[in-house]
Amino acid sequence: xxxxxxxxxxxxxxxxxxxxxxxxxxxxxxxxxxxxxxxxxxxxxxxxxxxxxxxxxxxxxxxxxxxxxxxxxxxxxxxxxxxxxxxxxxxxxxxxxxxxxxxxxxxxxxxxxxxxxxxxxxxxxxxxxxxxxxxxxxxxxxxxxxxxxxxxxxxxxxxxxxxxxxxxxxxxxxxxxxxxxxxxxxxxxxxxxxxxxxxxxxxxxxxxxxxxxxxxxxxxxxxxxxxxxxxxxxxxxxxxxxxxxxxxxxxxxxxxxxxxxxxxxxxxxxxxxxxxxxxxxxxxxxxxxxxxxxxxxxxxxxxxx
Amino acid sequence: xxxxxxxxxxxxxxxxxxxxxxxxxxxxxxxxxxxxxxxxxxxxxxxxxxxxxxxxxxxxxxxxxxxxxxxxxxxxxxxxxxxxxxxxxxxxxxxxxxxxxxxxxxxxxxxxxxxxxxxxxxxxxxxxxxxxxxxxxxxxxxxxxxxxxxxxxxxxxxxxxxxxxxxxxxxxxxxxxxxxxxxxxxxxxxxxxxxxxxxxxxxxxxxxxxxxxxxxxxxxxxxxxxxxxxxxxxxxxxxxxxxxxxxxxxxxxxxxxxxxxxxxxxxxxxxxxxxxxxxxxxxxxxxxxxxxxxxxxxxxxxxxx
DNA sequence: TCAATAGTGTCTATTAGACAGTATACC
DNA sequence: GGTATACTGTCTAATAGACACTATTGA
Numbered sequence: 047x048x049x050x051x052x053x054x055x056x057x058x059x060x061x062x063x064x065x066x067x068x069x070x071x072x073x074x075x076x077x078x079x080x081x082x083x084x085x086x087x088x089x090x091x092x093x094x095x096x097x098x099x100x101x102x103x104x105x106x107x108x109x110x111x112x113x114x115x116x117x118x119x120x121x122x123x124x125x126x127x128x129x130x131x132x133x134x135x136x137x138x139x140x141x142x143x144x145x146x147x148x149x150x151x152x153x154x155x156x157x158x159x160x161x162x163x164x165x166x167x168x169x170x171x172x173x174x175x176x177x178x179x180x181x182x183x184x185x186x187x188x189x190x191x192x193x194x195x196x197x198x199x200x201x202x203x204x205x206x207x208x209x210x211x212x213x214x215x216x217x218x219x220x221x222x223x224x225x226x227x228x229x230x231x232x233x234x235x236x237x238x239x240x241x242x243x244x245x246x247x248x249x250x251x252x253x254x255x256x257x258x259x260x261x262x263x264x265x266x267x268x269x270x271x272x273x274x275x276x277x278x279x280x281x282x283x284x285x286x287x288x289x290x291x292x293x294x295x296x297x298x299x300x301x302x303x304x305x306x307x308x309x310x311x312x313x314x315x316x317x318x319x320x321x322x323x324x325x326x327x328x329x330x331x332x333x334x335x336x337x338x339x340x341x342x343x344x345x346x347x348x349x350x351x
Numbered sequence: 352x353x354x355x356x357x358x359x360x361x362x363x364x365x366x367x368x369x370x371x372x373x374x375x376x377x378x379x380x381x382x383x384x385x386x387x388x389x390x391x392x393x394x395x396x397x398x399x400x401x402x403x404x405x406x407x408x409x410x411x412x413x414x415x416x417x418x419x420x421x422x423x424x425x426x427x428x429x430x431x432x433x434x435x436x437x438x439x440x441x442x443x444x445x446x447x448x449x450x451x452x453x454x455x456x457x458x459x460x461x462x463x464x465x466x467x468x469x470x471x472x473x474x475x476x477x478x479x480x481x482x483x484x485x486x487x488x489x490x491x492x493x494x495x496x497x498x499x500x501x502x503x504x505x506x507x508x509x510x511x512x513x514x515x516x517x518x519x520x521x522x523x524x525x526x527x528x529x530x531x532x533x534x535x536x537x538x539x540x541x542x543x544x545x546x547x548x549x550x551x552x553x554x555x556x557x558x559x560x561x562x563x564x565x566x567x568x569x570x571x572x573x574x575x576x577x578x579x580x581x582x583x584x585x586x587x588x589x590x591x592x593x594x595x596x597x598x599x600x601x602x603x604x605x606x607x608x609x610x611x612x613x614x615x616x617x618x619x620x621x622x623x624x625x626x627x628x629x630x631x632x633x634x635x636x637x638x639x640x641x642x643x644x645x646x647x648x649x650x651x652x653x654x655x656x
Numbered sequence: 657t658c659a660a661t662a663g664t665g666t667c668t669a670t671t672a673g674a675c676a677g678t679a680t681a682c683c
Numbered sequence: 684g685g686t687a688t689a690c691t692g693t694c695t696a697a698t699a700g701a702c703a704c705t706a707t708t709g710a
Contacts (some may be wrong), residue, residue, distance in 0.1 A: 398659095398660090400659060400660050400661080401659095401660075401661090402660085402661070596662085597662085597663090598661075598662070614661095614662080614663075614664095615663085615664070615665085615666095618663075618664090632662095635660090635661075635662095636659080636660070636661085637659075637660045637661040637662075638660080638661055638662045638663085639661095639662080640661075640662055640663090641662085641663090
């Protein structure tokens with residue numbers, strides 16, 4: 047029997063059912079996407095011998111309307127009724143950076159009831175990583191309303207509370223978001239509850255100076271994910287230009303992981319992921335460094351194929 | 352200046368703006384949660400000496416109405432306008448299993464335009480892991496419309512396609528979903544595209560006999576996540592009863608990872624996560640096995656505290 | 657006694673951390 | 684020459700895989 051001929055308790059076939067379906071019996075939330083667009087820039091150097099320091103950047107836009115007018119928010123917007131979540135995310139990415147086809151992944155979907163004072167908004171967050179050399183100079187530079195901010199997170203407080211069923215770890219994460227003129231301050235309390243086997247994580251915003259909505263939470267979450275994933279995937283290469291030195295690559299790992307790495311071990315770790323070239327840095331004031339490129343085939347050893 | 356006194360381009364304060372805000376200028380999608388509720392049951396034994404085999408179970412509900420009437424779907428439902436995503440997921444979990452406070456995590460949010468023939472539906476999927484001994488016998492057993500299915504996935508085809516920019520790996524994953532009476536068949540093609548540095552993953556349903564909507568995709572995704580997370584977290588313990596033997600624990604790892612493990616290495620790996628007790632299995636037809644319980648403090652070595 | 661599982665000891669291969677030591681440009 | 688970075692060699696500690704070996708029960 048053809049399955050579309052099945053009838054339901056009201057005796058309707060699927061075709062009849064769909065014709066009569068009232069999509070508005072439930073009040074619907076709005077759905078948005080929020081983009082976390084990260085890149086890495088070089089800082090200026092004072093000492094001709096020193097390497098330029100790298101810094102992790104996040105793109106934020108200044109809100110022109112209520113709510114949170116004149117505060118800074120993650121770029122994003124409403125998902126249209128006829129586009130998929132991924133399409134909406136790609137559209138936002140393109141409109142902010144003018145680049146297609148860069149690394150992007152869905153992070154988490156934020157669904158608290160009172161996230162937005164206008165109306166109920168559920169927001170899917172996506173993280174994108176961009177090589178600075180692909181960036182249109184225009185994007186976020188002359189446009190007053192979209193700017194790249196330095197971003198640095200640090201755990202400033204950490205405590206453990208034992209109770210009968212298990213224990214709880216509370217961390218206060220301070221995130222410094224700044225550029226030459228503007229400094230935004232964010233503190234997020236991350237509470238991990240271990241009750242027997244059940245683990246829950248909660249995030250509460252303690253301070254959110256200049257950051258709109260609950261975006262402080264989302265930024266904290268994204269930084270944690272980035273830290274995790276850089277350890278066991280190759281996503282860091284999405285932040286690198288076509289040619290890079292291993293020292294530069296190491297610097298990118300270091301600013302994201304927020305700790306110093308030993309060069310010997312680092313080089314061993316990334317050896318298979320890169321291909322050496324014949325090019326070297328020059329005018330460096332010290333020994334030149336070999337340029338490498340990403341080896342797209344490095345996973346071959348890991349695959350079953 | 353108080354920030355709520357700022358005015359926008361129309362000269363409105365935040366209060367005035369919110370009063371006039373029309374939440375319906377954009378057509379809104381519906382939002383649902385879909386629950387992947389996993390558990391592990393013992394199979395029956397024929398040989399008195401043999402240990403009962405474990406099998407991974409997934410709870411599915413039979414659809415009573417169009418669309419996909421009489422097919423099997425993940426339990427779930429619409430998110431009410433005044434409840435958060437997590438609350439909706441907990442509510443569904445409670446209504447299906449009658450248990451609170453079990454392990455639950457958000458997996459992924461599915462946002463394709465044509466996921467549901469009725470209307471645009473975006474669905475956040477959550478995975479929950481339940482110890483069988485906590486399960487109400489009622490839930491999913493006498494209720495004809497909610498049943499536990501054995502679930503087993505296997506890669507039945509794997510190929511690699513090289514192109515100039517990189518390569519693509521296509522896997523066909525066959526998922527067998529069955530119980531004593533019913534066998535549902537699912538095949539999902541997972542396409543991983545490596546183009547330079549950019550990685551994309553696509554999932555296409557090749558076959559979905561008896562499974563409603565795009566739930567075949569979601570199930571495949573969840574099984575992969577479960578496989579990954581069991582290796583580097585302690586989520587497996589959420590599937591274990593209060594007291595268990597290390598052999599049982601190993602079996603659970605084996606059915607989820609779908610490969611055999613060596614006892615010596617496995618015991619080393621979990622040694623810190625368990626606490627031994629004075630109790631032993633009996634009437635086993637072979638050497639008795641010590642019971643262990645979960646050690647909620649095992650992470651202490653790993654924490655900074 | 658023996659079938660089947662429980663549990664341990666140890667050898668090996670691999671990997672990450674530590675750190676000393678060598679190399680090489682430019683001012 | 685001196686400074687700052689580039690790069691390598693090797694010792695060590697920690698960990699995972701392999702596998703042989705011993706232990707213990709009920710029928």
